[in-house]
Amino acid sequence: EAYLSGPISSDQAGGFLLSVVDFINSCSGDQIRLAPDKFIQVCKRLKDQVMQLQVPLQGVAPLRTAIRKLQTSSEQLTTIHSDFLLLCILAKSYKTGLSILEDDILEVDQPRDLFSITIMAYGAKENLKFWLRCKWNNATHVVTAPMTTLNAIAVEAYKKYILVSLILNGQVPSFPKYTSSTAQRNLKNHTQPYIDLSACYASGKYSDLEAFIQSNVEKFQSDNNLGLVKQVLSSLYKRNIQRLTQTYLTLSLQDIANAVQLKTPKEAEMHVLRMIQDGEIFATINQKDGMVSFHEDPEQYKTCEMAEHIDSTIQRLMALSKKLRSIDEQISCDPAYVSKVNWEGTAKI
Missing domain, CATH: 1.10.10.10 (Winged helix-like DNA-binding domain superfamily/Winged helix DNA-binding domain)
Known part of the structure; x- marks a missing residue:
């Protein structure tokens, strides 16, 4: 409690880190979930302290343990996720961060956490190239998160959505039907250079794309996206070679x-x-x-390994379907949802 209520001197820093790490490793998950705000406060203080001491690696393992203890399941996104990933970036411990990103997220502690984790994981740092290379598919889901008003985080996420889509698929897909109307109406208006970049990419001409990037390099640099843009340029070679294989x-x-x-x-x-x-x-x-x-x-899809892979994928989809049905039932019984549906029905009449 004393560590949380005031500043920590340089003499106290070592003892603080040892105490907090020991507490995180030995505490009971069931108990800390009874007072999650206090536990989160301790974890955030640990993150601040290792950053101040410029030893981010010392906070990576403890925060990973803290996440697992705070979670009720691996599908839950906690408030600590973004702090953990920030330390992974600073410590260049990308594989450790990837181990957390591989989890499918179906539960969110706070709605803002969804944007925080997304920007932290697929955001403006060029150092995240490793994660992006491994998790491009997940990055493309960013802009489909629910929103009622357009915000800066959503705009920045859409810029990365465009770049990641070009690197992964060679094109930017249309918004899925479940994307919020707010996103569909307004995001393109705030990301015109990136829209133009995708159009230039579609032409398949490397020299034209390179010239376009050069003419907009200051914009991409100010957005902290120049590293990703360079990967887009490099991926055009690969995309054009793939086109040759079709002919x-x-x-x-x-x-x-x-x-x-x-x-x-x-x-x-x-x-x-x-x-x-x-x-x-x-x-x-x-x-x-x-x-x-x-x-x-x-690939003939006849090997035991492939059969096991297909079976595990089917099992995962069945579990996801069951989870979605459960969520749908919960929403259908939510008083706010029922009230909104009834109000909309009355308004139409």
Whole structure:
């Protein structure tokens, strides 16, 4: 209590960290959930202290433990998530952060936490390239979160939604039907340079995209998105090579370099090899004549590993469906929801 109520001197800092870490490791999850506000306050003070001492790594493991103890299930997003991810970023402990991001979030302590965790995980830091590379699919769900008024967080999230979609899919999909009308009406008006970027990307011309980025570099830099924008530019090589696989069975490395605007056949070989390793294309390179042969996906879906993967995916979808039915039933019985539905029905009459 004394540590929380006043400033901590440099002499007290070491003892404070040891005390808090020991408390987090030894406390009972059932007990701290009876007084979550106090526990969260302790965790946030720990985060502030390790940042002040410039030792963020010392706070990563304790906050990860704190999250697991505060959660009633791994599907719950807590107020501590954003603090934990901030320390992961500062400590460059990306894999530890990824272990938390891999959880499907179906419960949120506070609505604002959803935006906080999203921006922290997929936000403006170029250091998050590792996470984005692993979790691009999740990043594209950001802007579909419910909102009643447009806010700065949603605008920044949509900018990243555009960039992440281009890197992942080569195009920006339309808003899903369940996206709030507020987002659909207003987000595009506040992100015009990014809309123009996606249009330029769709042309498939590397030189045009590079010129567009150069002419808007100050805007992207001020948004802290220049690192992602550069990844968008780099991904165009990959997207254009994938287009070639849909047209040709064989091509020389020189032809590939010419088609996608690479300087040398060696650069083309490097890109093709990386895409083969990542499973993005199926091809072989003949080193003697520099020819690349493109193949169909060799996966026959007959192996035990694939059967287990399909089964686990089905089980996960069944569990999700059950959870959604439960949430739907809860909402249907919520007095505020029932009142709103009745009011709208009366207004139409």
